Amino acid sequence: MTLATVSAHTYWWIALALGLLAALAVAGLLAVLIQSVVRIDRSVRNLLDVAGKVGANTAYIPQLEATAPVLAKIVDEAVVQDGYMNALSDGYGAG
Template structure:
């Protein structure tokens, strides 16, 4: 082997080790990013589960809203009955307290 062949082989070996080192760094960065992504996905999943639990509670609270359609006629009847009762109470209370003087 000549000196030139050994020098070229040494340079190739150095380049090869540099490329392997860079490849290792890239692989480690990709692994780190994948772990970070999995962490974010886990957080999102937990948040979605909490959101869906809250949505179920909201749905349970709002399931009676269609029944409110029947409420205005009932309120009107109650208000009319209140006016009638007020008239009765006014009629009964007229002269109350004046009769003893």
């Protein structure tokens, strides 16, 4: 069977087979694309959940900034109390 003896009917079947293979390849690639989109969508939803939690954790940062002056006062008072304790314990146990 040479190329010249192949009928138009045979060419038609070859073209249909090639078209079917191309359609199957496109369908497979679309399935892979859809799976990727679903995975990305799931990841984005998880990311948005985590972002909301991070936002909730950072909501109180301005209140933390307000504690700095109070901490300085606490340190000053601790130094005073340490002085009192040292004065009370001077000579204790020496004896």
